Amino acid sequence: GTAGPPTGHMVIAARSRSIHGPWENCPANPLVRTTSLDEKWWSRGHASLVEAPDGSWWSVYHGFENGYWTLGRQTLLDSVEWTDDGWFRMTGGDLSKPLPKPRGGKALPHGQPLSDRFDGPLALGRKWNFFKPGPDEQTRARVEEQSLLLKASGQAPSSSSPLLLTAGDQAYQFECDIEIEPGGVAGLLLFYDEKLYCGLGFDEARFVTHQYGMERGRPANPYGRRLRMRVTNNRHIISFHLSGDGGKNWTRFDRGMEVSGYHHNVRGGFLYLRPGLYSAGQGTARFRDFRFRGL
Structure with missing residues (x-):
């Protein structure tokens, strides 16, 4: 099976x-x-x-x-x-290639853009989805002034119901400007389920690395409560970059990960590894200018 x-x-x-x-x-x-x-x-x-x-x-x-x-x-x-x-x-054929367009027809684009400037209503259910949402989970999220405001929930991704996308690329990057309130912790993730995920988060004093669904190293955070974070998934090899000036200059975070085992045949559940963001602890996190691109 x-x-x-x-x-x-x-x-x-x-x-x-x-x-x-x-x-x-x-x-x-x-x-x-x-x-x-x-x-x-x-x-x-x-x-x-x-x-x-x-x-x-x-x-x-x-x-x-x-x-x-x-x-x-x-x-x-x-x-x-x-x-x-x-x-x-x-009739089979070469399933490694897309179907040819109908004779005389126009080639149609597939998929949907995953970048989001948050300049309109949140595409909840069409692009963004909460993981195992509670009955009123959607009330945590609202869009204003080209920002996604996500109220904190839980203490870590495992208990915060992250907001996720479905991405079909073998390799991709996504990045976002993130600002937290005192007592908050937020970041970017590659999320299978509440027991298996990886990513990087931060509070106003320290980073927190997520690996195997656990919170691990907590190095010092020199950026304070606002920074721009980028995650690269290069065919299962994960790296993180950080910027304190809105993405003009980037510094590579000194820890990387490998995620080829984050899947159903290891964990069960018939799910998939999805990029996303989370807000935990206290207060509300503000996410701006989310960008996604396939590599």
């Missing part, structure tokens, strides 16, 4: 004239399966059939990108053909 070897998942079909059977297995089973570790997509399985408005048929199923369990199960689309004997088959 999903958490087994990359070649262990599959799609099979059976048919019957009655839901009570008897059932006949498709002689072409398995219809979809990862057969080699060299393939672009691992653990392919859990297919659904969909008929399009034009009468064409498609299969929607999931797979892990080769070597990137951290990105979670991703959605794959495969065209379907019906055979003369009443079965169907996936």
Whole structure:
């Protein structure tokens, strides 16, 4: 299945004239399966059939990108053909490349911009999502004067319900201007769940490094209650940079991390490693000019 070897998942079909059977297995089973570790997509399985408005048929199923369990199960689309004997088959092709655009059609952009200047209503539920939110979690966040104001909750990311994005890039950077109130602690994260995350936070006197879902080193913070922080995820290698002048000059933080094991096959949960931000302790943290870019 999903958490087994990359070649262990599959799609099979059976048919019957009655839901009570008897059932006949498709002689072409398995219809979809990862057969080699060299393939672009691992653990392919859990297919659904969909008929399009034009009468064409498609299969929607999931797979892990080769070597990137951290990105979670991703959605794959495969065209379907019906055979003369009443079965169907996936037409396959090279799933490492996007589908060609329709003849005469226009290429459409995919995804959505993840950067956020916080100059309009917070895209909660469409871009940003709280982790395991409580009934009134959304009341913690509000946007004003091109800033996201996030009221503190809990004492650490494990208890603060961080605000997260879904990113599908193998490598990316994200950065933000962060200002805290006295007694507050805030920062940027790569978050799987409340037991497995990493990142960097700060209060007015010290930094706090997050690794394996634990709070570790607390070196001195020379920037005070406001700084700009950048996180780079370069294919599972994590580094942090800091700036006290709004991003004109950067200093690399002296600790890095490796996160290739922050995924379902280690922790369970069918989740994925997501970039995000958190506010804990006391008061309200102010986040400005959040920028995200794939590398």
